Amino acid sequence: xxxxHLGGVHPQDNKQFSAHQPITxxxxxxxxxxxxxxxxxxxTQPVVEVGAKVKVGQLLAKAxxxxxxxxxxxxxxxxxxxxxWTDAWGAPGQAVFIDVEGDEWLPEIDRTPDLARxxxxxxxxxxxxxxxxxIVGLGGACFPTHVKxxxxxxxxxxxxxxxxxxxxxxxxxDHQLMLEHGEEIIIGIxxxxxxxxxxxxxxxxxxxxxxxxxxxxKLAQAKLGIEVQPLKLKYPQxxxxxxxxxxxxxxxxxxxxPIEVGAVVDNVxxxxxxxxxxxxxxxxxxxxxxxxxxxxxxxxxxxxxxxxPIDEVIELAGGVPTHTGKIIGGGPMMGRAMDHTExxxxxxxxxGLLFLDEKExxxxxxxxxxxxxxxxxxxxxxxxxYLLQRMSELEMWDELEKHAIMDCIDCGCCVYTCPAHRRxxxxxxxxxxxxxxxxxxxxxxxx
Amino acid sequence: xxxxxxxxxxxxxSGNSVRRNMLLVILALLPAYVVSVIEFGLGALITALISVxxxxxxxxxxxxxxxxxxxxxxxxxxxxxxGLLLAFNLPSNLEWWIVVIGAVxxxxxxxxxxxxxxxxxxxxxxxxxxxxxxxxxxxxTTWPLAKGFETxxxxxxxxxxxxxxxxxxxxxxxxxxxDQLPALRDAFLGAMGGSLGEVCALALILGxxxxxxxxxxxxxxxxxxxxxxxxxxxxxxPDCMAPQTFIAYQLLSxxxxxxxxxxxxxxxxxxxxxxxxxxxxxxxxxxxxxxxxWGAYPEGMSFAILIMNACVPLLNKFxxxxxxxxxx
Numbered sequence: 001x002x003x004x005h006l007g008g009v010h011p012q013d014n015k016q017f018s019a020h021q022p023i024t025x026x027x028x029x030x031x032x033x034x035x036x037x038x039x040x041x042x043x044t045q046p047v048v049e050v051g052a053k054v055k056v057g058q059l060l061a062k063a064x065x066x067x068x069x070x071x072x073x074x075x076x077x078x079x080x081x082x083x084x085w086t087d088a089w090g091a092p093g094q095a096v097f098i099d100v101e102g103d104e105w106l107p108e109i110d111r112t113p114d115l116a117r118x119x120x121x122x123x124x125x126x127x128x129x130x131x132x133x134x135i136v137g138l139g140g141a142c143f144p145t146h147v148k149x150x151x152x153x154x155x156x157x158x159x160x161x162x163x164x165x166x167x168x169x170x171x172x173x174d175h176q177l178m179l180e181h182g183e184e185i186i187i188g189i190x191x192x193x194x195x196x197x198x199x200x201x202x203x204x205x206x207x208x209x210x211x212x213x214x215x216x217x218k219l220a221q222a223k224l225g226i227e228v229q230p231l232k233l234k235y236p237q238x239x240x241x242x243x244x245x246x247x248x249x250x251x252x253x254x255x256x257x258p259i260e261v262g263a264v265v266d267n268v269x270x271x272x273x274x275x276x277x278x279x280x281x282x283x284x285x286x287x288x289x290x291x292x293x294x295x296x297x298x299x300x301x302x303x304x305x306x307x308x309p310i311d312e313v314i315e316l317a318g319g320v321p322t323h324t325g326k327i328i329g330g331g332p333m334m335g336r337a338m339d340h341t342e343x344x345x346x347x348x349x350x351x352g353l354l355f356l357d358e359k360e361x362x363x364x365x366x367x368x369x370x371x372x373x374x375x376x377x378x379x380x381x382x383x384x385x386y387l388l389q390r391m392s393e394l395e396m397w398d399e400l401e402k403h404a405i406m407d408c409i410d411c412g413c414c415v416y417t418c419p420a421h422r423r424x425x426x427x428x429x430x431x432x433x434x435x436x437x438x439x440x441x442x443x444x445x446x447x
Numbered sequence: 448x449x450x451x452x453x454x455x456x457x458x459x460x461s462g463n464s465v466r467r468n469m470l471l472v473i474l475a476l477l478p479a480y481v482v483s484v485i486e487f488g489l490g491a492l493i494t495a496l497i498s499v500x501x502x503x504x505x506x507x508x509x510x511x512x513x514x515x516x517x518x519x520x521x522x523x524x525x526x527x528x529x530g531l532l533l534a535f536n537l538p539s540n541l542e543w544w545i546v547v548i549g550a551v552x553x554x555x556x557x558x559x560x561x562x563x564x565x566x567x568x569x570x571x572x573x574x575x576x577x578x579x580x581x582x583x584x585x586x587x588t589t590w591p592l593a594k595g596f597e598t599x600x601x602x603x604x605x606x607x608x609x610x611x612x613x614x615x616x617x618x619x620x621x622x623x624x625x626d627q628l629p630a631l632r633d634a635f636l637g638a639m640g641g642s643l644g645e646v647c648a649l650a651l652i653l654g655x656x657x658x659x660x661x662x663x664x665x666x667x668x669x670x671x672x673x674x675x676x677x678x679x680x681x682x683x684x685p686d687c688m689a690p691q692t693f694i695a696y697q698l699l700s701x702x703x704x705x706x707x708x709x710x711x712x713x714x715x716x717x718x719x720x721x722x723x724x725x726x727x728x729x730x731x732x733x734x735x736x737x738x739x740x741w742g743a744y745p746e747g748m749s750f751a752i753l754i755m756n757a758c759v760p761l762l763n764k765f766x767x768x769x770x771x772x773x774x775x
Contacts, residue, residue, distance in 0.1 A: 006770050011459055089453075169459065241770060251771040325452045332458040340448050360459075361452040367465055367523070368565035373719035374463075377665075382769035384719070404769055412457030419463040420565075426455055 001207060003232035004242040005251075007380040009413045011169050011235055011333065013208055018172045018292040021300035023180055026316055026346075028100055032075045032307025033085065034060060036094040038348040039136040040143050041067035046096060052079045057106035057283050060096055063134070069144040069348075070134035072283035074305040076104040088310075088329065088338035095345075098307065108281045115183055116279035119191050126195040126278055133277035134348075135284050139163055139174075139238060139267030140330065142349050145274070148266070149195050151259045158262030160192055160201040161247050162271060164216065165231065165238035167206065168331025171352045173288040174268050176301040178205070178212040185268055186219045188275035189226055196264055201226045202247045203268075206233050235333060236411040240265045242380055254407050269351075289313065289346060293355030295321035304346040310353060311341050317353075325361025328354040333412045337361075367420035375414035375424060381407045385414035389424045392431025400435050408432055465564070468714070469524035471663045475654035476531055476709065482637045482647035483539065487591055490539035491643050495531060497543055501550035502530030509559045520564050529553055532572035535644025535705055536749065537579070540591045545583055549575040569756045570716045573749045580749070588745075590640040608640045609700040610745040613693075617740055622687030631692070634699040645705040648698070655708030664712040667724035668731075672707040673698060675732025683740055697739070702748035706731070710748070716756045723762035730755045 037043050044061035048054060054073040061071040077100040085095035105111060121129070131146035151157055162185075166174040178185060189201050203220065205213045205228060213230050220226040229247050236242055241252045243265060250261040258265055266274075269287060276282040285306055292299040297318025304313055314320055320327070320341075328335040329350050338344065375385040383404055391400050405428065414424045483491040506526040510516045520526075533553050537546060553575025561567040580587045590608050612624045629639040637647025645651075658664045680697040684690040697703070702710070711717060711731055718727050731751045738747025768774070 006768070009461065011461070245770075253771040254769065256771075320449075326454075326458060327451050328456075328458055332456075334456050335458065336456065337451065337453040337458065339450055339453050342448055354458075356458060358452075361454075363454055364460070367520075368563065370465055370468075370525075370565045370714045371717075371719060372468070372714040376719050376767055379767075380770065382767045382772070384766060386719070403766075407769065410456075416457050416459065417461050417463065419465050419468055421460065421464070423455070425457075429455070 001230060001232040002246050003234050004237060004245040004380060006382050007378050007413060008234040008236065008242075009378050009416050010233065011416060013233070014169045015172050015175070015208065017170070017294065017296065017299040018290050018301055019175060020179075021172070021176065023176055023288055023301050023303050024316070026302045026304045026308055026313055028075060028103060028305065029308045029312055030100055031080075031309075032077070032098045032100055032305070033309065033343060033345040034071060034074065034096045034098065034307045035085065035087070035345065035347055036061050036071065036096065038071060038142065038306070039069040040141060041065065041069070043094070044068060044071050046082050048079050048082075048096070050079050050082060053077070054079060054098065055104050055106050056285065057109050063131075063144075067144055067147055069136045070132060070283070072134055072285050073098065074285035074307045075100045077101040085343065088340060088344035089336055090339055110280040110282070115187070117187060119187070119194065119278060121278065123195045123197065126191055129278050130195075130274055133273070133283040135270060135273050135277055136348050137267055138269035138273065138287055138348065138351065140334065140351060141240075145266065145270055148264050149192070155259045156262065157196045157198050157259060157264045158200070159248060159264075160189065160196060160198050161243060161263055161265045162189060162201060162203040163238055163240075163243055163265055163267040164203050164205040164209075164212065165243060166209070167235045167238035168333055168335070169235075170292050170354050171290045171331045172292070173290045173301050173351060175209050175212055177272055177288055178209075178216055178268055181272055182215050182219045184275040185216075185271050186223060186226065187279065188271035190223065191274060191278050192266065192271065193225065198264075199225045203228045204231050204237070204243050204247050205229070206231045206237060208233050236380055236409070236413065239380065239409050239411060241409070254404060284348065287346070287348065287351070289350060290352035291317040292352065293321065295323070295357055296355050297321070306345065306347050308346045310344050310346060310350070313346060314341065314353065321355055321357070323357045324355050325358035326356040328356065330354070332356070333416065334410060363423070364421045366422055369422055370420055372419060374417045374419065378413040378417040380411060380413060381409060383407060385424045385428065386422070388431060389422070389427035392427040395434075397435055397438055400431050401439070405432050405435050406439070465523045465525065468663050469528050471661055472528055472658065472709065473524065473531060475657045475663075476535070476644070478650035478653055479535070479644050479647050479705070480531075482650050483535075483643050486637055486646060487539035487643060490591065493543065494537055494539055494541060494546055494643055495534035497546045498534035498537070498550045499527055499530030501547050502526045502533065502554045505551050505554040506559065506563075509555060510563065514559070514563075523564065525564050526554060529558065529571045532709060533575045535709075536572060536576040536642050536702065538587065538590045539643045540589070541586055545579060545586060548582075549579045552578045565715050567715055568759070569753055570710055570713050573710060573753050577749050577753060590642065592640045608745070609634060609696060610739065613696055613700065614739065614745050616685055616687065617683065620685045620687055625688065628696060631695055631699065634696065639700070641700070642702065645702045648704045651704040651708055655704070658708065658712070664708070665721070665724065667721055668712050668717060668728045669707040671725045671728025672703070672711060672732040675729045676703060676736055679733065679736040683736070697736070701739075701746040703735070706735075706748040706752055711752050711755070716759060718759050718762040718765070720763070720765050720767045722765040723759075726765065727755050727759070727762055730758065
């Protein structure tokens, strides 16, 4: 069975808590908080004013550039505030606050569950619709999707790779989405193939989701040029570069984008959003979130409108379990531990909430590096984490650049595997930020 | 407002620990140790006990009173392992006070002077052993013969080890001493003279395979050492012996198996990357065979490992193949 070729680790997948829980719709909140940055790229510009009445699907804020994404209103009601807001990690930002009144949608949005199979739009029209709908990569990176669909001049996409890997332990939202909305995803893939002008699409799914592999294979059978690729369980297979390597055996060079090897990668949840945007005129206003953890009363997969305070989602799952130490936004390998949950809304970026108990939440004490080289063996990018950490501490920026610190994908394999519990990434992250800043400065000076 | 614990990702860990690795290595050494006790008797028990106890005590005293550290590293079992490995490299009939000196030097000089676990450039157990070899050459090269369980170990019958005869054969091409070598079967099972823990190739190979299967070590170092020794021996086979017999004796005698699986693979003093490890192993095999063939000592495993230990910072320059990098 195929997998990627360098490094990787095998964390316990712990998906049993929320796996196969049917997608449950979360009730509408009284007040919705919609952050103005929910993607990688330029911040959005609000296009509504305080006091305005908005409908579901109406544009709230428009993309602030090419690499940016529109934000549509996920609720109907009155805008009460546009201003300062702090996220669950303490970072300041801007948000639109809406008092929810009813659930009134824009009339052009098709809310029926009927499958819309036919798509007669031209590629450009498809991409325009995706762009207007504010779709970003829902696998975690939140990179605006329309940017990926418009390759730079001279580059041509050859193969579309669909990410159904969900390699983060605990998370099951993509798995459940494939089981419940497989047909929509297949239509989404056909739309994407058309938009990109490629005749081959591969859906990569890890072999801990046998039912999803079987289901998607059955649906893909009738379609020309869509294949399902079962993959050997290994983290971080859902990483874009790792997935391309696993599926087609091509390695994206350092610093380059997937298009360099002719690949475009999109997550299954993103493809589902594309189906809804193109076929149903529905902008990206909700997503499936996994709420899980061994002590969570009702772990499951919840369809949540953006802007819904996560406290309400947590209530739906049975509340914060006693002895909770950490609440992680996302999975345990790359997710971020929240300081608090108040005023934190569901948004494009939040794929799940994971509750760890107090014992699981404390990092063990760091020991001396015993130079075992396990971090080197585990690194999926072929880097030397022990060295990068030390060099970051010593502020050796030139050496760090030579040792390819910018290739680090933040996957956490090195920390996960280290027998001395060294917090390698705590050192590498700031080093990477600094080297990145130096590189940008240099690029700006050379212009 | 309720606040929760925050720390950077990842939030889960493999559960691997330094202590677990050390424990698995100690477990892997046990079969060879059982054979030693059977072959050499009480001496094997006492020597190992003294060595381990003094290593642990030395580490504790130094970190408590000289480094004044609050947290102790005794619990990670690395000192226990050093003590056991030192004992494995000593003749079982060594006087107790020599063992004590060896253990103090191993931990005190070989490890703690550099800052403790993870900082030492040389394998501590081998630092201890070579110190003793140079300081007490007579005692350190008088090996008891394997005679079954002995209780009066200090005056155990001693004699030359197979390496002595091999060197004689290589130097003089004199085939008359071939029949003084132990049968290959005995050499494989450990019924021959030698240091306490090095005699039973079978037990050491089993222990080594266990470490490879549990992913404590990788195959690179042992395989490259053994392959290099076999190749060297094949080329250097004296006329009076069949190459396969000569190769087998070279592989089964002395500290080769112990060194290849347990000493050279010490995390701290071996390279980090696959290619670094392979070159490291080839270097050890080559240097050891040079010493065995032309050197003054019959055995050269300790020296070979220590010399290659010194090359580790250089070998760590062999970085791994990066993702997306054209093959070199």
